Amino acid sequence: MAWEFRKIRPGENVAVESQRDPFAAPKWAPPVWHMPEALVLLVNAVRVLVRVVVFLVRNIVPVSAAAGLGWLAYTYGWTVPVLVVALVLVLLGTWAAADRSSFVRYLARPVRARWRSAWTYRRHWQPVLVTAGLTKTHKGREYLPSIVRVRCGPTSDRVLVRMLKGQAPDAWERVTANLAHGFGAVLVRVREGDRPGRIWLEFVRHDALAFPLPALPIPSPSAVDLSGVVVGRTEDGSPWRLRLLGTHVLIAGATGAGKGSVIWSTVRALLPLMLAGLVEVWAIDPKRMELSYGRPLFERYGRYSSDPHGGMVKLLEEAAEDMNARAEEFAGVTRSFAPSTSHPFRVVIVDELAFLTAYCPERDLRKRAESALAVLTSQGRSVGYCVIGAQQDARKEVNNQRNLFPDRIALRLDEDEQVDMVLGDGARDRGALADQISSVPEVGAGVGYVRLETSPDPIRVRAAYVSDDDIQEMVALALADLDAGEAEAA
Ligand SMILES: Nc1ncnc2c1ncn2[C@@H]1O[C@H](COP(=O)(O)OP(=O)(O)OP(=O)(O)O)[C@@H](O)[C@H]1O
Numbered sequence: 373m374a375w376e377f378r379k380i381r382p383g384e385n386v387a388v389e390s391q392r393d394p395f396a397a398p399k400w401a402p403p404v405w406h407m408p409e410a411l412v413l414l415v416n417a418v419r420v421l422v423r424v425v426v427f428l429v430r431n432i433v434p435v436s437a438a439a440g441l442g443w444l445a446y447t448y449g450w451t452v453p454v455l456v457v458a459l460v461l462v463l464l465g466t467w468a469a470a471d472r473s474s475f476v477r478y479l480a481r482p483v484r485a486r487w488r489s490a491w492t493y494r495r496h497w498q499p500v501l502v503t504a505g506l507t508k509t510h511k512g513r514e515y516l517p518s519i520v521r522v523r524c525g526p527t528s529d530r531v532l533v534r535m536l537k538g539q540a541p542d543a544w545e546r547v548t549a550n551l552a553h554g555f556g557a558v559l560v561r562v563r564e565g566d567r568p569g570r571i572w573l574e575f576v577r578h579d580a581l582a583f584p585l586p587a588l589p590i591p592s593p594s595a596v597d598l599s600g601v602v603v604g605r606t607e608d609g610s611p612w613r614l615r616l617l618g619t620h621v622l623i624a625g626a627t628g629a630g631k632g633s634v635i636w637s638t639v640r641a642l643l644p645l646m647l648a649g650l651v652e653v654w655a656i657d658p659k660r661m662e663l664s665y666g667r668p669l670f671e672r673y674g675r676y677s678s679d680p681h682g683g684m685v686k687l688l689e690e691a692a693e694d695m696n697a698r699a700e701e702f703a704g705v706t707r708s709f710a711p712s713t714s715h716p717f718r719v720v721i722v723d724e725l726a727f728l729t730a731y732c733p734e735r736d737l738r739k740r741a742e743s744a745l746a747v748l749t750s751q752g753r754s755v756g757y758c759v760i761g762a763q764q765d766a767r768k769e770v771n772n773q774r775n776l777f778p779d780r781i782a783l784r785l786d787e788d789e790q791v792d793m794v795l796g797d798g799a800r801d802r803g804a805l806a807d808q809i810s811s812v813p814e815v816g817a818g819v820g821y822v823r824l825e826t827s828p829d830p831i832r833v834r835a836a837y838v839s840d841d842d843i844q845e846m847v848a849l850a851l852a853d854l855d856a857g858e859a860e861a862a
Contacts, residue, residue: 654674
């Protein structure tokens with residue numbers, strides 16, 4: 373129980389049960405101990421001293437700077453500190469102009485984090501948490517979760533929070549809307565903390581993915597990393613790197629969700645290695661829409677089929693056969709795959725998986741496609757094969773093959789339960805709101821959620837939009853060595 377000292381009349385100091393709620397009915401406690409005046413003063417003096425020391429330690433840099441300037445002004449007059457401040461500003465300006473990224477990293481962001489910590493988070497912490505029901509009052513004493521540290525990113529803040537003992541992250545997940553409104557954020561996500569009992573709250577200040585991202589420049593061959601080709605941007609403004617080497621990728625999204633932009637951004641990122649003969653793209657195009665634009669490109673630097681009467685399935689089977697032959701060749705010789713012109717990295721893109729499997733009317737073709745896909749996805753990873761499958765319908769009945777794809781992307785989905793079907797259990801609770809992505813193309817097309825290997829928390833991404841003109845430019849670049857007639861024929 374907490375106590376505070378009250379003075380009743382001179383010489384009469386009493387300790388009473390403390391009451392922090394200003395609206396609570398007055399509760400009179402009988403005097404318990406009569407305290408000497410000097411002891412009361414001493415206790416209060418120690419309290420003030422401790423608070424001052426904590427404040428000084430926490431704010432050592434600004435306090436020292438202010439004290440130094442004060443001392444200069446006192447000793448030499450006000451012009452000297454003004455000159456010192458001007459000099460420091462000039463130095464900081466030069467630093468910012470010369471190396472902006474280090475300036476932002478080592479100075480601007482930490483200063484901003486301190487400011488936001490004090491002004492936005494600590495100032496509103498208690499009222500917002502009380503209203504959101506995240507505090508506990510026990511025997512008149514209020515227990516409040518505490519802020520450990522605040523970090524600022526370009527578009528979001530991360531606040532490390534020490535929860536109350538016995539509190540779990542889902543208590544915070546339930547009130548993310550209250551927190552967002554309380555602290556003026558667009559949305560709030562709850563992330564795993566650095567140790568038990570702590571969580572990171574991610575306050576998104578503004579949506580970095582609200583506007584379409586134009587097609588990224590075609591990279592130089594040495595910049596292409598198959599462990600993470602850049603296909604767009606993540607919510608914190610960093611590049612979205614899609615892993616292809618050693619995995620398979622499923623892109624799930626309702627019609628118009630922008631699956632094409634993920635596929636084309638990937639092809640665009642791979643283009644330099646395709647031209648160098650180190651990567652082949654085998655395109656299977658049942659819809660004859662998205663991939664048909666790049667048909668000459670795929671036919672020259674890979675394969676292409678849109679033939680519904682067995683051609684597409686045959687292509688898949690040939691990929692599976694070739695993969696088997698490669699596996700045999702590599703057995704006992706090499707364990708990690710590095711692409712070469714004799715053994716290029718093969719990306720098999722299937723624009724709509726369900727056309728080959730669930731929707732295919734011919735039972736025989738369906739079975740053959742399913743079995744070739746299963747072979748490719750289960751054994752192809754280590755021998756330089758990557759299957760990228762797009763899928764409109766994420767329901768279980770339609771997509772029984774999703775477990776064959778280790779990496780999955782959830783673009784806009786029609787129903788909330790499809791999110792966990794695509795990204796795995798609990799993904800929606802952890803913030804993958806793929807069912808709430810806007811269906812307005814400018815706002816939501818190409819936006820989605822991915823789960824990285826390193827973290828169970830889904831992150832929000834947007835693929836760059838590769839327009840028809842961009843595709844034509846890629847095709848022209850890839851076929852530049854052919855003369856006009858040949859290109860036409862291709
Ligand atoms: N990354 C993006 N940024 C902005 N707009 C985009 C993006 N991707 C696609 N769009 C817009 O959204 C429209 C639909 O995209 P797209 O055809 O790629 O969707 P989809 O998921 O492949 O649909 P479907 O399954 O019906 O083929 C495009 O015509 C384009 O205008």
